[in-house]
Amino acid sequence: MVHFTPLESLVGGLLIGFSTLLMIRWLGKISGISGIVGQLWSAPANDRAWRFAFVVGLLVSPLVYALFAPLPAVQIVASTPWLVLAGVLVGFGSRLGSGCTSGHGVCGLSRLSLRSLVATLTFMATAMLVVWLVRHVFLIG
Template sequence: MLYGLLGGGMIGLAATLLLWLNGRIAGISGIAFGLADRARSDTAWRVAFLLGLIAAGGLALQLWPHAPPREEFPRLLLIVAGCLVGVGTSMGAGCTSGHGVCGLGRLSRRSLAAVVTFMITAFITVFVVRHLVGASA
């Protein structure tokens, strides 16, 4: 619980600092998709932000090695799930970080609708995978 609280606080702080210092919303999919747009001239901060996310994950594994990533999931299933997340973020015009962390913090009704949709979809997915398909994860 302490790690979740600490991590959530760090995410909130990072999102707040990005908004205050750079005037940008910390929506990870928007930041990543912005890299694909060659017409943009704001590549440096996007790369720095995404590299910071990766570095923070690596640092966390070094500081807390007793919490390694879970290995029991089939790689193909993870790749398919990742692709579906990409499709979903495109369809939803944003991801959980953009809508959930930043949008709700700005009292956006659009983000509230998106987060409710994300959560209902997640509940249904967990039910189907655990109880109808029978996967144990």
């Protein structure tokens, strides 16, 4: 662990947990990003405003962060075709699993959902296997 940041990680986790609590408490909605974005335009008109605000918040938050600290340097070492394939597979997996890591891993686990536990364990095991295969078998990146 080269850049271990326990304080920042704790604060980020607390903010995610608190925002999840607010979504469930005030709107009765799960903070599953794939569901929120996936239904942005197909949701009833009276259910779109909060979805739009959520997505805008995701996009604007790095700009707010940049007001207080420099944004971390990002280096993408994968090629565009690999990134596109990864995005398609993540989208497919979110549909197949009826949710994403935020919906199952954050919201579902906090509600002690067995289905979300199985989904999250599946996400994590698959991610670890894919990283191992890509790094050690296919020698990519």
